[in-house]
Amino acid sequence: MSSIPALLRDRVNATPDAEAYRTPSESGWTSLSWRETGDRVRELALGLAGLGSGPGARVALLSSTRLEWILADLAVLSTGAATTTIYPSNTADESAFVITDSGSTLVIAEDDAQVAKLRSVREKLPDVRHVVVIDGTAADDGWVVPLSEVAGEGDYDAMVEAISEDDLATLIYTSGTTGRPKGVELTHDNWLFAASSVRELGLLGPDDLHFLWLPLSHSFGKLLEVVMIDCGVPTALDGRLDKIAENMGVLRPTFMAAAPRIFEKIHNTVAANMRNEGGLKLRIFTWAKATGVRVVRARQRGASIPVTTGVEYRLADRLVFAKLRERFGGRIRFFISGAAPLSQDIAEFFDAAGLTILEGYGLTESSAGSFLNRPDTVKFGTVGPPLPGTTVKIAEDGEVLIGGRGIMRGYHGLPEDTAAALEDGWLHTGDIGELDDQGRLLITDRKKELIKTSGGKYVAPTHLEGRIKAACPYLSHVFVHGDRRNYCTALVTLDMDVVRPWAEAENLPADAEALREHPRMRAEVQKAIDQVNADLASYATVKKFAVLAEDFTVETGELTPSLKIKRKVVEEHHGKVLDGFYSD
Structure with missing residues (x-):
């Protein structure tokens, strides 16, 4: 061909x-x-x-x-x-x-x-x-x-x-x-x-x-x-x-690819709706989610599922997960996620619901597709093994290098940049990663975006950002900061489509400017951050945060068109807030 x-x-x-x-x-x-x-x-x-x-x-x-x-x-x-x-x-x-x-x-x-x-x-x-x-x-x-x-x-x-x-x-x-x-x-x-x-x-x-x-x-x-x-x-x-949601219900597709933000939005909408319902529905949802995640984690370990847990999971599926699958047409065999890191918490929730997400990885420079999890060997937290014909190696500094026919010809009119990116015949991705014993790739962070605290410790911000968003359904974006600082802090934005019904039900302000400083809203964010911090080394924990009145958008230049945060732009736009975290 x-x-x-x-x-x-x-x-x-x-x-x-x-x-x-x-x-x-x-x-x-x-x-x-x-x-x-x-x-x-x-x-x-x-x-x-x-x-x-x-x-x-x-x-x-x-x-x-x-x-x-x-x-x-x-x-x-x-x-x-x-x-x-x-x-x-x-x-x-x-x-x-x-x-x-x-x-x-x-x-x-x-x-x-x-x-x-x-x-x-x-x-x-x-x-x-x-x-x-x-x-x-x-x-x-x-x-x-x-x-x-x-x-x-x-x-x-x-x-x-x-x-x-x-x-x-x-x-x-x-x-x-x-x-x-x-x-x-x-x-x-x-x-x-x-x-x-x-x-x-x-x-x-x-x-x-x-x-x-x-x-x-x-x-x-x-x-x-x-x-x-x-x-x-x-x-x-x-x-x-x-x-998207309406179309899926009508079309009944068998698969769809999306950026992680879409899966986060679906998860957060479902979780927030259950919180707003409260009472028995919330208790059933919380139990079903915990039961499903327990089953998913056992599968990931290759462990057998106890008989009683299997019975509970089938009940959870009938009461909660089957209804979620039906909202998406009832025929989804798998989702594919790419363009940015997918939170493991989000991946586990969808898998528990019978809506497995196959996370993949690639760059524009590698024709977008270089790695993909396979349905029968999904390992959450990884982007799977290489696609057939793609080769990979990890450089001494941890950078992921890719080879194969999918690698670009070069950067248009930029011979020096091309030579740097394709040094020694390998595409230098700029991402830090490692391979597991099955050859699956784990991306830990962008080489240029790793935070190095003033104490010399490295922190992967995108990993923390994904976990915090998964822990609080009301958040749209999280930006973890701390490069050359003595501790990490965060800026968070609200997903008003999700948070407004909760705020109205709780008689809280329904506009972002008033809601962002309300003690109840800050308590919800703090609870999510505390939950994530509990599993982290002290130097990686988020010590302070601010809730912003405006979301990050493509139009403001804070997001790329593929919905990734432009870190330098966010730091420039919100420099005073970030500096204020460290003023004392």
Whole structure:
């Protein structure tokens, strides 16, 4: 197989009438077969070729997750061009940087709002010939062209045949928790290798239904796009985060991938609802959760389950867990978690509920997928063994190094950064980790994000942050601080969707500004921190905390588009609060 478009063509020939995609419509959901997908990609590719897309060209995609994103991506690749992905949440200046740095000459934008963003920086985009708008109107000057009017003629198969496996397929700019975003160059072969590695695991089949809401601008979403073509699995697409739970109940998918924040949100919503109910329901939920976790931990140790515990667990399942599974359609075989560390407490809760989360790991620089837990050998706290064909070793300083066909070609226009990242033929991930006796990888923290206290002790902040969030359902984000300080402290933000019903039921202030300093709210946070601190060495415990009035968001620059905390930005925005922890 030489390219992603060739992979699509093979899929169309193999299962032309099988469902490929499902998308929301006024009447509910509308399906598209692989044959219909191939026809639409062919038509769009010939039209884009007429607008200048072709070998060596770059076409930027600025849209949320939807069917047209995938069709446009496949069409661009079919012309021999490469796709440059841009998050729809990016500012006008950020979008202009990606477009100009990548050398994109066409932009496919979602709607008139995104077009207006581009128009505001048009002077910075002298090489952009046209903007193709998915849902929008044409411009009198001819710069903006509706997607519905893009069509052309030519030899589609000849275009596809001319694509080499070593040709550039995708430029994805790292969202950058620190520093300037870098364009990661990924070839057709990178993606084909990553997809075939997942297929080799035998986890997916044509009877599955994949629900995709993740940003396709992110490497994780892009990998899922290619995997589903390779495996012939239908995908239902809807990028609206507020519709995830509703969509799962209607679609009844068999698996879904998500960032840990989504699983945290589900857990916290369930836990908070039970707290609000109180009484017998809360006691049953607390008992069921404890019983389920006890069973899960025994399984993890390879220990047998006592008969009485098994009876209790089956009752807990009937009273609590079965209802949770039904909320997600009742057909979930597993979830996949990536993009950030998953709290072990969250993993245990979902597994107890029969909704096992397979945590995986990869970087944009490794085509997103390098490690994945397997359903029959899940080890919580690890990201599983390498995918077939991926190699790994741990450097002397603990850094995780990755090798294999999924490793990027390099950073666009940055030869020195490329040489540093690919030193000695290994991708230097920047993550600290270790391998267990079964070859499963445990990521302990980011090499550059480890906290070193003034006493010389190292603390892994993301591990603490995940545990604190799991211990208090009312929290949205936790930021642990303490680098070069004499103890650790934390900033926490409230998930108002979850905490407001509790606050109203308890006659507490229902707005974040008033609630954050209320003694009851602070007591809830302190209880969670005390619970986590109890298992930690003294130097790693969180001594003080502050509840912030505003959550961390992508828009404020405190989160990356994949919902990871930008640590330096948070420290800059809240420097006075952090300094105040140590003023005495």
